[in-house]
Amino acid sequence: MLDVEVIGHELLGSGAPSRATIRSWCTAAAAARSVCEGHLAIEIVNEARIAQLNATYRGTPAPTDVLAFPIDGGLAHAGPTELGDVVLCPQRVNDLREAVVHGVLHLLGMDHERDRGEMLALQAQLLAGELA
Secondary structure: OEEEEEEOHHHHOOOOOOHHHHHHHHHHHHHHOOOOOEEEEEEEOOHHHHHHHHHHHHOOOOOOOEEEEEOOOOOOOOOOOEEEEEEEOOOOOOOHHHHHHHHHHHHOOOOOOOOOOHHHHHHHHHHHOOOO
């Protein structure tokens, strides 16, 4: 089973998708990459925090929409798989569902800046299908 922590959910405000809904988006994205077990965290942060993380880890001192910090990358090994953390800034996200899926696919080793469109194609397929 995939264990998904949702941290900072209250920053999404009223009318936001539930933690269970966010977990279901993560599970669907992971399953599309044949990952059905492990742990990941979705953390919702403000613009100041994501700017700080972006500066520290990407060298860009500005807020962004989503950052992914993969750990095991969905690779099989002994013991539970720690997939990593997805950090989202709701003030910078146009579509929370898309940002969650995007971040999870990055945790699983996909990279739209290096592949030939596979990541964004899978993301679009997920968003058009079971996550709609």
